[in-house]
Amino acid sequence: MDDSHYCDIEELLLECGLRNTKQKHALIKSITSDRPFTAQQLLDKLGPRWGNQSTLHRALSQLKEVGFLTEAFDSHGETFYERTDRGHHDHLECVSCKSYKCVPCPNPTAEVPKAKIISHQLIFRGLCLKCL
């Protein structure tokens, strides 16, 4: 991920037709990790500077609507968000450290017969590199 992507948050918001408020600015600025994150993790990270969770949820769904964020779920149904500009990939949920990380996509689509596939979502359960 190139740093330039983070440079002009104002521009990003403008292009998406969203207002450049200090809340959205702080939110977008805080999304620096390569990992998918939960709303709660973000709330903890933003801390007392933020406070209101309804604003956070509203912002997250707006950013999802405009295509800046994507939603994914782990094998327990927990919601994760991540930047769309990272491109398609899948996820590995570590049964040991409970992390939820990105892994390259093995392109499973072609093998499903007789139905038109638009997209997929693949979650691996296993041991990540650190826990191996």
Added chain:
Amino acid sequence: MDDSHYCDIEELLLECGLRNTKQKHALIKSITSDRPFTAQQLLDKLGPRWGNQSTLHRALSQLKEVGFLTEAFDSHGETFYERTDRGHHDHLECVSCKSYKCVPCPNPTAEVPKAKIISHQLIFRGLCLKCL
């Protein structure tokens, strides 16, 4: 799915160390579909005969614990249950009719590098045969 699997619910419950109550009996008897189902769908199906949803949820998680049922999630995070004895497969969520059906597994596991994979969960989004 062979009919014999449904024949002795009493025996199944006994083997699992669960009591043969009329609620669990009705619940298991009603799981005849080849499709994954939600708790709500089951509650609707069982109807006034049943009534109490906490009993249903308790039964579902017991049946999951003993391995009779498996849990899965669609791309919106909704919980589905299905019989474990159907063996491993993946799912197709139809964007048109909103159904959530079983499809054969394309075995994507092998292609993920450098991590120990235990299992996976793959959801395709697309058009099912009926909607194609």
Added chain:
DNA sequence: TCCTTATTGCAAGTGACTTGCAATAACTTT
């Protein structure tokens, strides 16, 4: 039949959002 313990129903509680609403703050227009 008695007894022990799982199971049930009801009500209340949770977690993770979602919504209504009045106050506020951003962009637009003048």
Added chain:
DNA sequence: AAAGTTATTGCAAGTCACTTGCAATAAGGA
């Protein structure tokens, strides 16, 4: 820069899908 318009925010309350506490009940064993 002032005024106007409308998105956005914070707070409180509501919703959805379960989950839990608890007293009453019912299974299966002694």
